[in-house]
Amino acid sequence: MIENDSGKKIFRVGILGYGTVGSGVAQVLLESRPTLKEKTGLDIRLHKIAEKDEAKLKEARFDRSLWTDDARKVIQDPSVDIVVEVIGGIEPARTFVKEALAAGKFVVTANKALLATHGQELFEAALAAHSAIGFEASVCGGVPIIGAIRDGLVANRIDSLCGILNGTTNYILTRMLEEGASYADALKEAQSRGYAEANPALDVTGGDAAHKLVLLANLSFHSIFHLSDVHTEGIDKISLEDVRYASELGYTLKLLAIARRREEKGAEGVELRVHPALIPRAHPLASVRDVFNAVLVRGDATGEVMFYGRGAGKLPTASAIVADIVDAARGSASQTFTKLQFFQKDRPALPVVPMAQVQSRYYVHFRVTDRPGVMGKLAAVLGEHEVSIASLIQKDQQANGEVSIIILTHQTLEERFRRALKEIEALPFVRQPSRFIRVGEG
C-alpha cells in the first residue's frame, strides 16, 4: 500500500486465474474503478493477472503487460497488496494461497472446496502472517451472506441456517417440478446451458452444497466443522413421480443445506445435513427458482432473516470478490478476520448431532401388493416405532397389481423412522424399496 499524489491510498490487485470468475473480477475492477474511488475513497487498481493459458486472454480488454503465465510473479510482486485466487480446485490453489499469505498479501478467494477442506490450515496461516482471507464469494455468489452473518447479525446467537446453496440442482428441480422433465433430461438441459459441469457429480450428490454449509456453519457457530461432519444426500435418486405427488400435497422439493443448534440432553451440538426436502409452497424458500440461491438464518434477536440471489456466475461472484477487496483495502478485513475464532486451535469444537438423532417429518412412498390388510399392517408397524401418520394417499392400482401408498408422518426421530422402514421393507407384500424424503426445513 502506498499513497499517491493526492494522498489517497492505492491498492494493487493481482489475480490468479483468468477463467470465468477471474475475467469478471478484472472487468468489474476496470469498469468500476472511478465509482469505487468515489464510493470508498480508495484507488483500487488491477495490477497483474496470472494465467497459464494465454488463449483465455484473447478477448481481454486490459493492457497485455499486466499478464504473466507465472502465478509466483503475482505472489512475489512487492507492489501487489491483494491476491485474488480464482483458479479453483485444491492444488496449486492451496500452495499459492499459502505463499501469498506468507508474502504479506491479503487473499480473496471464491474457492469453497479449498476452504471447506483446508480452511483451518489456511486461516491459521493468515493469522500467523497478520493478514486475512476474504471468502464472501465462496457462498451464494453475489449475495453478501458472509458479511451479513459476521457483521449485520453480530448481536445474534445464530440458532439455525437453512439454505438452497447449489444453483445447478435447484435448476434441475425447478425444471422437474414446473415442466415435468425427468431428472436425466433436466440435468442435460442444465449442462447445455452451462449451469452444470460435464461431470456434475459434485453438484448433484450434494457435495458442493456441503462445502458451503461447512463454511457457513463455521462462521455462524464459531466452531470448526469438517466435510465429513455433514450428512450429505444428493438429488440423483429423486424420481419425477415423487416430485409430482409432493406437489399434489402442496409441497415443493428443494435440496436443502441445514445447520441447526440443538440443546436437548443427549442431542447437544449442531446438526449438519444436505438432503432433498419438501417445503410448503408458501414457504419463502419455495419461490427460489432456477439457479438462484437463498439462505434463511434464524438469530435469537432478529428471528428469521433470508438472503437471496444468484449463487454463481461471472459478475455476481466478481461483485462479492470486489466487496472483499474493498473490505481489505479499508482495513476492516484484518480487524474482523482476527475475531473469526472458529479456526483457532484451542477453541472447543461443538459436537455434531448424529443423523439418527435428527427430528423430522417424512414423506414416504411404498409400493405394495394391492390386497386387504396391507394398509393396516403398514400403519401398525409405523405405530410400534412411534411414527405417527399425518396423512395418507393410496394411488390407483397399476397393471402389475401394485399400488403406491404415500404417507406423510408427523415429526419423529430419524432412527425410529429408519427402524420402522426396515421392518416394513421386510414384509412380504412390499414390492420395491420404499422411497422417502424429509419434510420441512428441519
Place this chain on the structure above:
Amino acid sequence: MIENDSGKKIFRVGILGYGTVGSGVAQVLLESRPTLKEKTGLDIRLHKIAEKDEAKLKEARFDRSLWTDDARKVIQDPSVDIVVEVIGGIEPARTFVKEALAAGKFVVTANKALLATHGQELFEAALAAHSAIGFEASVCGGVPIIGAIRDGLVANRIDSLCGILNGTTNYILTRMLEEGASYADALKEAQSRGYAEANPALDVTGGDAAHKLVLLANLSFHSIFHLSDVHTEGIDKISLEDVRYASELGYTLKLLAIARRREEKGAEGVELRVHPALIPRAHPLASVRDVFNAVLVRGDATGEVMFYGRGAGKLPTASAIVADIVDAARGSASQTFTKLQFFQKDRPALPVVPMAQVQSRYYVHFRVTDRPGVMGKLAAVLGEHEVSIASLIQKDQQANGEVSIIILTHQTLEERFRRALKEIEALPFVRQPSRFIRVGEG
C-alpha cells in the same frame, strides 16, 4: 473510549428513550456482552439510559443507577461514546441528535421519519463533528440491508430497489388475501395485535414506507431525495373484491416501495413511488407474508438480490442497532460514513422522474351498464391512447344491471393510461369511478 486493564477497548453506550426498542437494545447489550466481546474483541457496556417516564423502567433488569430522566445527562456524559436515539418522532429527537454529535458522540438511530425529513442537516452535522450516524435499524428492522447496499454490493451500480417496507400494511393485505377479511377488519386485527398504531395513518397511507424508501434511495443512488419526491399511495382505498379478482388472475397484492433508475431520453433520473401493486404469485416478494419485510435490489453485477426478515419489533430492531454500535466501536462507521456522499451539498442531485413518465401494466376494474357495445367502446378508447389489453374478464351481471369488467393492460405510460381512464369515466354507461392497481414491480 478508554482502555481497560487487559488492553481491550471499552465503549460506553447511552440510550435515549426506554420504550419498546430502547428496552430491546438494553436487553441485547446486557445479555450479549460476553459473546460480543468474544466475537469482536470489544467491551461494549450499557452506561446510561434517559427516560422521562420512570414507570417504563418497572421491569428493567439493569442497575437503577444507570437511569436518568434527563437526556442531556447522557449526551453530556464525557464517558459515553455512543448515543442511541430511540425516542422517535422529530422533536426533541432532532435536537438531541445534533447535541450528541456536537459533543463528539457517535449516534445510532432507528428513526426513519427524522432521517427522511432532516437527514441532510443531521448527516452534515455528523460530518462536521468528525462523527457518524448509524441508521441500519431505520429500514427493515433486523435485516442488514443498509450494510449490504453500502458494503456487500459496493462493486455494483444499483439499478433498482423494490421492497415491502411496512409490516403493518403487509399484515393487513395478508389477512385480506388469505382469510377474506375486509380492509377495516384486517386493520382492527393489526391494531389488536399491536402491529398498527391507534392512529394508523402513517402506515396505511404509505408514508412510513416512503420514509424508508427515501433512505434506501439516497444510499443506493448517491443522491439526496426528499419525501415530497415520492409518489405515495396507501392501501386504504383497496377493496377486498379487487384483492380476490387479482388472486383469481394469479396475482398477489402488496404495498411496494420502488426506486428505479431511468436512462431513456426525456425520462432520465430516478422513479420514486410507493403504491399498491399486483405481483405474480411465484414472485419472490409474493411469499413475504404478515409483518415481514423484504427488499429486492438489482445491481449491475449481482443481478437480483433479496433481503427478507422482520421489519420491526423490539429485538429485531435492537439487533440492527447493536450491529451499528459494533460498527462504530470498530472504527468502521467513521470510515464508511464520510464516503456516503449523498448528503454532501455540492453533489448534483439526480432528477426525479414524474409519475406521468412511469411505465407500468395496469389492472383496472370498470363498473358499467350491461348493454351491447360497451366492451367495444372501452377497448376503442384504450386503443386510441395506445393502451393495449393483455386480458379481459367480464363478471356476472348484478341485480342493479351493472357488470364488472376487469382489464389487464400491457405495459404503457402512466399518462396515457390516465388519459384513457379519464375519457372512459366520462362515458354515459360508466356507473362508478373505475379502480386501478399497477401490475408488476415496475
